[in-house]
Amino acid sequence: MDTAKFKATIPQIMSGIKTGGDGMRVQFDIPEVFMGEAAKLLMMRGKVLDITVRVSQDGHKKIHI
Numbered sequence: 001m002d003t004a005k006f007k008a009t010i011p012q013i014m015s016g017i018k019t020g021g022d023g024m025r026v027q028f029d030i031p032e033v034f035m036g037e038a039a040k041l042l043m044m045r046g047k048v049l050d051i052t053v054r055v056s057q058d059g060h061k062k063i064h065i
Helices: 032-044
Strands: 017-020 023-026
Touching: none
Parallel strands: none
Antiparallel strands: 017 023
């Protein structure tokens, strides 16, 4: 498993994006419908990842968590 594709949002809370001396941490809210795909992230822990983030074509619509 080298890819996982799902839709997510960054929570609108102060801890959604955290900055510190060692960099930045970002949290994502992932709807249950994408849980199977997002579960692949568990096998990717501890590995260096290539990350690409883009706004979805339906980014103006709210996804249900």
